[in-house]
Amino acid sequence: MIKTQIQIPDRLYHEAKRIAREREMSFAEVVRRGIECVLTVYPPNPLPAGKWSLPQPRNLGWKGLTSEQLRDLATETTTESQAKHTARRHAVR
Numbered sequence: 001m002i003k004t005q006i007q008i009p010d011r012l013y014h015e016a017k018r019i020a021r022e023r024e025m026s027f028a029e030v031v032r033r034g035i036e037c038v039l040t041v042y043p044p045n046p047l048p049a050g051k052w053s054l055p056q057p058r059n060l061g062w063k064g065l066t067s068e069q070l071r072d073l074a075t076e077t078t079t080e081s082q083a084k085h086t087a088r089r090h091a092v093r
Contacts, residue, residue: 006031 008016020030065073076084 016030016034017027020027023030
């Protein structure tokens with residue numbers, strides 16, 4: 001095992017110490033488990049740095065929307081979207 005030193009903000013240190021106390025484990029164990037958790041979120045990069053290239057574009061079917069319409073759709077909430085879908089479905093009947 002490698003021994004190392006780190007600098008962390010006071011709040012983070014105190015929260016980690018609290019977790020260690022509540023779970024009856026060492027501070028070092030809390031830090032190790034935290035690093036293990038981060039490693040599951042950030043798996044190894046399959047390509048070495050500098051070898052990345054822009055992916056090929058996919059044809060997703062352009063709808064001919066204006067920039068304003070695209071912005072409106074991008075910021076639309078799920079509730080708003082469902083309400084519009086329901087209104088369209090009832091209008092067809």
